[in-house]
Amino acid sequence: MARMMGPSGMSGNGYGRMLFDDGSPKPNMSKKMLIRIGKYFLPYWKQTVLVMFILLLTSVLGLLPPLFIQHIVDRALPNKDMQLLVILVLASLGTTVTSGLLGVLQNYLNSFISQNIVYDMKNQMYLHLQKMPLQFFSNVKQGEVITRMTSDISGIQGVFNTNVVNFVSNLFVLVTTSVTLIILNWKLAILGMVVVPLFIVPTRKMGNIRWKLAKQTQEKMSEQNHIIQETLSVSGYLLMKLFTRDTKEYSSFQTVNAESTRLQIRESMAGRWFMMLLTTFTSIGPMLIYLFGGYLFIQGEITVGGIIGFVALLNRFYSPVGQMTNLYVNIKRSVALFERIFEYFDMKPRITDAGSTLSIDTTKPDIEFRDVCFSYQEDTPALREVSFTAASGTMTALVGPSGAGKTTITNLIPRLYDLNSGSIRIGGTDIRDFTLESLRSHIGLVTQDSYLFNGTIKENLLYAKSDASDQEIIDACQAAYIHDDIVKFPDGYDTVVGNRGIKLSGGEKQRISIARVLLKNPTIIIMDEATSSLDTVSEYYIQKAMHQLLHNKTSIVIAHRLSTIMAADKILVLQDGAIIEEGTHEHLLDQQGLYKELYDKQFERKVFT
């Protein structure tokens, strides 16, 4: 089978791994980018406006308790006014409770908005990835798609909850508090603000360190996912066991795991030191206020309540300043997250409908290759000017040494790849003029390694035709000579086949996949005959199943068995991406060329009796 590697230029297009580079990423915070992000919020603009309104309201409400304290100290207590004291305490309690209730509502709205954005993005991403070409999935590391679909997109919800909401709320709190501070006492306000640079510097520094650590952690997580996917899936597991790589794989997993654990500990520790510094610096401000405020009190310029209320408000001022300092880092982080997601969205599916609505004419589905050239990688042609016709209702066999281009020919017909030059026609029409759906719905593909998903046999069969009746399923399985085997299983058609159909034998799997294509009943069949040697009985049934499948269909078969070749109406012999001989078995034997050589070396021993 073909090595699954993409054509040249693909990795440059970002089909490979896309992680942040060297710790100095430059997220693209352009206006275009911000508008693009903003568009995701558009459907939820009403909720967003409501959140903003609540934030404004709570920031104003938050100013009141310190002012109430000031009046308690300056008026209620010195005047021994019990009634005023109770009113002020109740008012303070009332504002706190109201703020709390508004906070609950705001939290609900936050989750509503962010979760819905995540929901929209996941759907959009799934649809988009479905349209990506085969080489995308061949190139991309296994865990990468899952990481983008899950953790990256889910990370977006934090963007709204932390960044947008925090930014707006901090802004409101900052503006309302600083205005109030200045109105209360401008001299003290200036003094309180003098210390601000002291904590801006460490905050920025810590923010940057945490950002880098977070990025490195994310990379390690992606690597971990990749190892898990590669080694703990059926094929990877088998490979690992058979090459006794268990210890090596475990040790690479352990290394990556240890790395990410170390990074996460460092990340959280970076936060601790930062908090300690911040608390130290934020406590300097109030000390200064007590000192200078005390002096002003002695001078008779301010009341005791004024000083207490001021300090309470000052703390309210410091916390948003601290958070706003990190804003740049947070925005950078969020934009980078969006960038990673947009990077996927920006990859254009290369194989698209040409806008035509033509369907295949099922009455004369002959396949014609005209001077087809194709290369996976620039300068390494996989097919060179291949021309042939597979007449309607006949079987064309492809033979040739490994790497000659047989699989490539079969991949081009359902447009898993698009050719570089020349054309492929079905019934005289270029395949690019059919809709992809019509093209693919008329082609049945039986690969060597028949892929069955982990479900019951029946579910696997219904994948070809979801509305097939039980009788249709049985008919298809009988024609594929597998029905009798299926009914012998204890659960019959409800037998679960395991991941990739591992619980079935190779011969059973192939006959089930033949039954699946029979159920689809396509006009054209492409088959990569299994090379694996099967026992004579199994092989006998597969031959019979193939006969049923290919009967009266236009088929192209990568043939590995003499019996198949002998049954073919035409044989194409390929070498280095070109057809070098063409004809029937006898005709080709007479030519004494590559076919004869292959026949002597390869097929002779596989004569099927």
Ligand SMILES: Nc1ncnc2c1ncn2[C@@H]1O[C@H](COP(=O)(O)OP(=O)(O)OP(=O)(O)O)[C@@H](O)[C@H]1O
């Ligand atoms: N996805 C891919 N990316 C890059 N090169 C590829 C890819 N698939 C196949 N090739 C190369 O293209 C050439 C033709 O491969 P192809 O799979 O068509 O050969 P084949 O005749 O089917 O071989 P085999 O009988 O071994 O399956 C080979 O040189 C192969 O290495």
